[in-house]
Amino acid sequence: MKVTLVSYGSLGDDVPLVALALGLRDAGHQPVIVAEQGARALTAEHALEFHALAGDIAELMRPGAPIAQAVEAGRLTLGSFKNYRRDDRAWLETIAAAAAGSDVVVGMPVAGCHALAVAADIGARPVIAELQPLAPTRAFAPSGLGDVRVPRALNRMLGRVVDHAGWAMMARSVNRARRELGLPRTSNPTRGARRLGAWSPTLVPPPDDWPANVSVTGAWRLPASARWRPDPALQAFLDAGEPPVYVGFGSMPSFSGTRPLMDALLTGLAGRRVILTGSAAERVAASEDVFVTGFVPHDWLFPRCAAIVHHCGAGTTHAALASGTPSIPVPFTLDQPFWARRLHDLGVASPPLDPRRPDPDAVRAALAHVRTDRVRERAADLGRQVAAEDGVRAAVSALEDLSG
Template sequence: MSYISSRETQDVSRHDEDSEDAPPAYQLETSIENVPALDYLGLADDGRISIDLNSREADLGVQLASTKESRTSWNIRLNIVIQIVGSRGDVQPFFALGQELLKYGHRVRLATQDAFAPFVRDAGLEFFSIGGDPKELMAYMVKNPGLIPSMTSLREGDVQRKRTMIAEMLHGCWDSCIELDPISDRPFVADAIIANPPSFAHIHCAQALGVPLHLMFTMPWSTTGTFPHPLANILINGSSINSAIVNRVSYAVVDWMTWRGLSDIINNFRSSLDLEPVTATIGTSFIEQLRVPFTYCWSPSLIPKPSDWGPHIDVCGFFFRETTSYESPLYITKFLSGGPMPIYIGLGSIVVKESARLTSILLEAVRSCGIRAIISRGWRKLGTGIANSQDILFIDDCPHEWLFQHVSAVVHHGGAGTAACGLRNGRPTTIIPFFGDQPFWGSMVAAAGAGPLPLPQRMLIAETLAKAIAFCLTDATQSAAANMAKSMSTENGVEAAVRSFHTNLPIESLCCEIILQQPATWMYTTSNTSIQLSTTAARILLDQHVVEPKELRLHKTSPTHIQNRRRDPVTSVTAWGASTTMGLTKAATGMIYEPINEIIKARKPLSDSAPSQTSITTTTKAAGALARNFGRFNMYAFKGATLDLTLAAAEGFRAVPKLYGEQVPSHGEVMDWKSGGVVAGKNLTPGIADGVSDLSVKPFEDAKKEGALGFAKGIGKGTVGFTSKTASAILGLVAYPGQGICKSLRDLAKTGTKKAITSRRIEEGEWLLRNDTTDERIQFKS
């Protein structure tokens, strides 16, 4: 089996499809005579590995090394799902990103709410609905601009509706990773995930699939001391507290409140994916602990990358779509040419109740300035019933990229995309923030001198808006906006973001070792060989009976391990107590509530024509619910009181040396019963040896630094070190193997998600072979 060409040269680089020099398409030769040997590596007599430099494996190594050195090209074609939740302004920048990814041969699916389906498909991308209603979401955000919902929202049930919507979208995001294309029925399994943080499902989907995750967003979401979290309203009021500390704390507070509101929904979602629950101690920070790659799509000219962000975080520039030809409606063209250049006013997808009052304020401000204006009606149809005039024009949808070239200033709600488009065109900007990151962008624009301070919509009156518009029309503001546009003209945020995405991919584990342009999805494993195979390669080898199904297993190109980081014995045991108590309470409540709920449901007919279920069925379901929760109660009681407590104490004692500045080496991950024993061994001998040595070493080390006082401190450290390290070592003998056994048993019992992924990968492989196109130019190394 090989892919053969009528030409001798096989060029692996990207080629123009229309180029005469491009190699012809590779055809699959069905004969099995040319199947390369899979045992390509051998051991020499002295134990060294023999490598044939003419083999495809050596060539792969050269490719991997050169890829590390220069990422100017990319040859592996991936199935990429982009999961985005938010308004149109949140979704639209990713149209440009998806279009750029298509240029590299990737297959791109944009998963978001139904309302944006036409725009996604018009951009040439595949669309997948994750459910949810963006209008309802925007209405909730306007009503509750902060993190804490208002009493009105609580009374009207808004919070529960939002939680239900988020649960729906979580499951929709998972479906977007593995379900068929809804139009073509073509199989799709994600090889990589790009997402914005509010989609929430991203890390859990990536963990279940074992694929890379890359977060991208239009607002800061990573802890920094440079500025506060955009969703936090910091009130220092002359406090002497260091502002950098306050800023960092703001991220922790927002994360904590978000987690508190959604933890049960997220853990229920994780359970549906056969993943272990995330505890409260790590639920607010595991994204940062895992150092998930993050790309921020704003201009570094406007907001430079903070110095305390690591190399896994990039600031690439705003995402703009390629300029396309647009012919404006005649009524817009006539208005633009009928007088002085107008300003633009638009609130995008913001949903407001008092649209008539807001329209009145806008019109009064414009008239008091003696200027002309184009006003976008938006989702709440501003200006309904008001006729257009020579100075005021109400419009529906119109591309900002085109329109902002023809206005003198822009007034809007502060969406990142709209702000970016205004600045790119050198237009001074007034921002009327409603919620979220909008006040943040208003402040950033004002700091750049390209507009006034933001005008919160709750305090908006015609007089203040008129002053803000007048500020935008001054020479100084116009000049600052023009300078910002000049700086941004040298940036290409979309290209930079794609480079960032490619650079952070795990190329070594991602690449198929037979068909180099395809990602590895299977691992072929025998007693002496392991080879990464793509979906197509695996399917071909199976059909040719070169490999057996039992020799293949799903390959995780980027495994995710969420670890419960312990700080000390007290907090770890306290967290164990809270978690165990919550589990026991939930199970005990379930023993009463769920059987009663089954009885209540049984009394309600399924439909007008369908009778209620029989008493036997009802009794069976009620008994099943009782038994299920009784089992959970016993599990929490036994496992919680033995293994979980021992593990919490072992990890807590192990973390104690961090409190006085000592580095605690990693003992590895507990993945199954085998690794549990390994970790216990790694924790035992060094733990006891280090604990004993601390009694004598620490006093003399500290005495050299601080004399007698240091000697006393050293005795204290040595005593604490001996106690904590030996305690962790001894407890770990039970805790880590027990944890490994539990994980192994869980893996044996929880196989639904793994079976679903396996089934989808098989479907994908069969589809690819049936529909193999000759213009793919897949390269096979033989």
């Protein structure tokens, strides 16, 4: 079975796609990845066939660009919609060339309409893969809107509006590109497609009003690399004292409040050993109690920490939960407030901190919260449960059933 996997996003989108591709290959299938150019190194590391979509995600994260606007505002804005540019024709051409002969085409939401339109063109089975729950339900509002709380009766309607709006915003440009390529006009290609939810059912159980075409597999995690070794300085820091507090915000761009936020975090964590990574480490000087590092696999580092201060991206949220280490959520935008609330509601995290209202006292209170026996025991308990889930295997089985 040939399966083409399509995404356009940052490392948090690339890792689960590569994890699924490896699972497919191990099961004897032929995976092909089509993604943003930043995925090239990761796919090459695992010897996977890769095709790059036109564009540069880094351009969308620079100050004033669409993703940076959403981070600055804490939500999607009209500007982040209007200024988001895609080369629809190039995307359709690249996906079609890579997917030729595919039995199944899997698309993540940003490039999902392009991927599933191609699936219809070539007669492949269409699948939408989602790292966060987006299918309409009475249980909660669409996760991509953040921690939205409306009367329960309105949740499903709001989900349908979001479902419709996604295609409505790109329909004209996608169909213009299809016309240029000599292809017929398409209606929403994702309507009725099989949906795979790549998150833990422990974290978000499937609502009972979801149709049969929606299934939750568990998170798609890469297997631990046997070749990875920690920097000796990092290992020495970990060995030198009590488990540190991790602070990292993944691939999130810096925003105007980054400096005050980091000042508040470091002040609130004073007296604790701290490891900083990514944008959290920018312009922060290392010291005896503060270690600044580059990339370290979450599944290696998080179990060695006392608490995880993070932005609650889907991947980091699952890695923190699986590690058995409590979280201190600092959600910035989009689905991050949704995950932050889920972690807190499960009893494995403090109430979320507001990155736009940094407060050292709130940091101290959050740290005291996650150091209680109740939270630590709950985190360890759920960590064992989530770590035992095999989302990749479940997703491969679902795709095999679909093509069979």
